[in-house]
Each structure stands twice: as structure tokens, then as C-alpha cells.
Amino acid sequence: MTRQISAAWFLIFACLFLTSCSGAPGGGCISNCGGGNATISFVLTATPPNPSLGLSIQTLATTITGISLVPTTGNTVNIPLNASSFIADLNRATSDSILLATAVSVPSGNYAQVTVTFSASRVTSCTQANPGVPGCAAGTLGSVTGAVGSATISTNLSLGTNQQSGIVLNANIGDALTLNGQIVTAVNLGSANVFSVIALPPSSTQTDLASGELAHVDDVMGLVTAVSGSTLTIQTSTRGSITATANSSTQYSSVNCSSQNFSCVQGNAVAIIDTLLNADGTFTLTFYQPLTTPSLDVLEGVVTGVPNSVTNQFAIVVTDSVFSNSGSVLRGQVNLGDQVVVTLNAPNPFTIVSKGLTYPAGSDFEHSTSVASILPGQTVAFPASTFTAQSGGTPGTATSQDLALRLTRFSAVMSSPTLPVFSANTFPPFFGLTTAQQFQTTSARLSVDGISSLTNIPAGTTISTAALYIGPPVAPQFAAQSVRAH
Numbered sequence: 001m002t003r004q005i006s007a008a009w010f011l012i013f014a015c016l017f018l019t020s021c022s023g024a025p026g027g028g029c030i031s032n033c034g035g036g037n038a039t040i041s042f043v044l045t046a047t048p049p050n051p052s053l054g055l056s057i058q059t060l061a062t063t064i065t066g067i068s069l070v071p072t073t074g075n076t077v078n079i080p081l082n083a084s085s086f087i088a089d090l091n092r093a094t095s096d097s098i099l100l101a102t103a104v105s106v107p108s109g110n111y112a113q114v115t116v117t118f119s120a121s122r123v124t125s126c127t128q129a130n131p132g133v134p135g136c137a138a139g140t141l142g143s144v145t146g147a148v149g150s151a152t153i154s155t156n157l158s159l160g161t162n163q164q165s166g167i168v169l170n171a172n173i174g175d176a177l178t179l180n181g182q183i184v185t186a187v188n189l190g191s192a193n194v195f196s197v198i199a200l201p202p203s204s205t206q207t208d209l210a211s212g213e214l215a216h217v218d219d220v221m222g223l224v225t226a227v228s229g230s231t232l233t234i235q236t237s238t239r240g241s242i243t244a245t246a247n248s249s250t251q252y253s254s255v256n257c258s259s260q261n262f263s264c265v266q267g268n269a270v271a272i273i274d275t276l277l278n279a280d281g282t283f284t285l286t287f288y289q290p291l292t293t294p295s296l297d298v299l300e301g302v303v304t305g306v307p308n309s310v311t312n313q314f315a316i317v318v319t320d321s322v323f324s325n326s327g328s329v330l331r332g333q334v335n336l337g338d339q340v341v342v343t344l345n346a347p348n349p350f351t352i353v354s355k356g357l358t359y360p361a362g363s364d365f366e367h368s369t370s371v372a373s374i375l376p377g378q379t380v381a382f383p384a385s386t387f388t389a390q391s392g393g394t395p396g397t398a399t400s401q402d403l404a405l406r407l408t409r410f411s412a413v414m415s416s417p418t419l420p421v422f423s424a425n426t427f428p429p430f431f432g433l434t435t436a437q438q439f440q441t442t443s444a445r446l447s448v449d450g451i452s453s454l455t456n457i458p459a460g461t462t463i464s465t466a467a468l469y470i471g472p473p474v475a476p477q478f479a480a481q482s483v484r485a486h
Helices: none
Strands: 029-031 037-047 056-071 077-079 086-089 098-107 109-118 122-126 142-145 149-159 164-172 177-180 183-187 195-200 213-228 231-235 241-252 270-278 283-292 298-303 313-322 339-344 379-383 386-388 396-400 404-416 421-425 437-440 447-449 462-469 478-485
Touching: 037 056, 037 213, 056 098, 056 313, 077 098, 109 164, 122 183, 142 183, 149 195, 164 213, 213 241, 213 283, 213 313, 213 447, 213 478, 231 270, 241 270, 313 379, 379 396
Parallel strands: 037 164, 241 283, 339 396, 437 478, 447 478
Antiparallel strands: 037 098, 056 077, 056 086, 056 109, 056 122, 109 149, 122 142, 164 195, 177 183, 213 231, 213 270, 231 241, 270 283, 298 313, 298 379, 313 339, 379 404, 386 396, 404 421, 404 462, 421 437, 462 478
């Protein structure tokens, strides 16, 4: 993270069930596959509910258990996912593209349907009926679980021999929820029209990507499990691993990476990477930031209430985690959407995982040692010294000495689509923000999706962003890495 952080900080195995085909975890035929195949990769995205509904959703976690392609004639093709237990947060997917499967070899031909199966989904949310009051209203934070199910999406997909392409599986969150005002009463991913599929690469009017690139797969936090030449593999806790190769354009964090080249990539380190998914299913490493070596348990979550300065505690909803290689206190104990009460003991000065983003200095958060500087809506990460899992409605607990600011994912409405600073309004109510806020962007560090340029997003359009919520008294209060127009 930064120099102030202590040194200690930081497939479904499936076959392509074709008549004599062997498959491999992570995708692709490897023997007896015959000819006439195309190579295809899958990513997951999501469309948020209309921000005007006033929802405060922290996570919507689901385990995707299978994806299959149904041809117009012939046998169904099962797609090997990137992890044997693939757990995705659809709230994250509103701003980020999440890898589902890469470089899968499938028979060329025409496909009429895509089927997705999933286990029980869990949405964690709260209400805040008083505009301008930060934090979830007392007693309203909770989770609703949906049933196991599946969805079949009609499509008209034609794959040619040796074609390299991709598919976006998009989930419309609003169509999956049942609401009573700000309260989420039910979630059903099997409802009509929740899932849709879109072919990749997108048209030039829908992306800032270059030819041969399918998607931004950014802000992947995990454990570096392999380093070879200019290639690394990073293992996430819920979404499998990604292997990416650096080139002359790869950027490296100035924090904890003084060499500013690939030599700062070390095995058994917790790190964050940004990547580009290429048409052939490979990944280009665009940014690298190490957090800690050797590995430690790292917990990440969005702050849901005003911290308690008397007890030095604050509450989060878990949005991500990294498990230590040995002696992990988190592995098998924590789930996306869990509530955790965090206690800071003799804290070191807080830091910001800047990821090369430009932001104004002087915020209340940076270099603070007081929980009073933490705001609802900020996403923070810390090494968990101790951890007790959530039990029923009783939140879990964790302790730490270090705290860092991470990217928060949320949706809002574009006010002024200008660069390098744009503005947006209509935030999730638990942020406590009732006026338009400014967002700083950084040249060569901004990913745009759904449109070719941020300045082409019409005012009044719903956007989703992954941004550092820096907080007062500085302006802009946000530093955005990604913006997706819906």
C-alpha cells in the first residue's frame, strides 16, 4: 500500500461434452478435438437499478454453477468456468467486467441459446430515508436470499472456424429485485429478462478499447502465485486466477515498486492488477501494485455506518478478500455480503491505495489514525489480525492495525460529462450525499465502457463507477478509475 503501512501488511471442472473431446480447467480443448473450432471468452457485467429508486445495495453475491451454449443443431456445449466455485458480486459487475471463462474452444456454427445456472443469491442492503444523513438507518442493514435457479437467453450467435471472440453475460439487477420502497424484499435471478448476452468485441461507439481487445478486467486483487519472465498469475478468493503478461506500456505503482518495472512483481505477494482481455483469450497487464509480501489475510468492505470513536470500531459489508497461504483466519469463514465489525488497535496512519490515480492531498482520511475520519460509502481494506465469522444476524468481528482506502463501486446519474473532472448526482442514500459531486480522472488510467468516451455520455444518463471516495475537505472528493454508461 504505502510506506506507512507496516511491513506485515501486505474449474467447475468441466469438459466440452462433445463426442471425443477432452477439456481443461480454465478453458479449451486439448486433445481429440477435431477441426472447425472457434475460441471464445466470457465476462460478466450488470445493469444497476435506476438510481432514482434510492436503493443502498452493498453487494449482490451469487455463485454461478454453469454456462452452456445451445446450438441450433447438435449437442449443448458446457463452458468451463474460471473457478470451480465461481462467486461473483453483481454490484461490482455494474462498473467492472468480471472474467467468467477464457480461451474456450467450441465447435464453429450457429448458437440459439445461452443457459446460465446459479445457486442461491444473496443481496445485502439497507435503507436511509433521511436525505443527507450518512450511514444506514439503524437496524436496517440485512440480507435477503434467493433460490437456486437458471436462465435461458435467446441469442443469434454465429461462430466461424478459427474465430476469436467473446460474450458478455449481463444481469439486470433491477429486474431481479422485489422492492417495497427502499427495502429489498426478494431477489430472483431466474426472473424474466434478468440475463442477456452481448457479443464481443463491442462496436467502436461502445468502448474505448483498441482493435483485438475484448474487455477491461480491472482491479483484480489476489495472491501472486506464479512469476515467470514478464508473466504473472494472480489468484482471487472467489473468481479463480488470471495470468497476464506485461509489455512496454505496463504501468507500476510508485508505492512499494521503486524499480517501476516487472522486477517488483514477487511471488506470494498480495497485489492488485489491471488487465486487458484480448480476443485470443490472453491478458495484457496494464497496471501492477503490490500490497504486502509475504501474504496475509486481507479483508475488503464498504463502510455502512458512522464509526464509533469511543470503541474505535466501524462496520463493513465484505466486498472482497485474499487468503494467506498459511494459517489463514479467513479461508472458509467469510462470504461476500457478510457484515463485520472492525476494531482498530493502536492504528498506523491510514493510507490510500492510489493505483496511479490523481487525487487532491489533504483529505481527512489520509494519514489519520482516527475512525472518525472514515465515511459511510468508503471501501477500505486491511490485514485481518483476528476474525470471527458472522453467525445468523450477528455480525462477524475483525481486528487490525492498518487501514487503506480502496475503490468503491456504485451507480449515480451523470451531471456534467467533462474531462479531466466530471460530476454526478443521485448517490446511494447511505452515502449521505444530496448534491452533485466532482470526480477527478487521470489520463491513461481511466477505463470507459458502454460508450467510446466519457465526454459522449449524455447528462442524465445512469453511470456506474469504481472510484476512490477521498472525502472532505478536498475537492474533488472522488477519483474515478472506471466509468460505465448504461
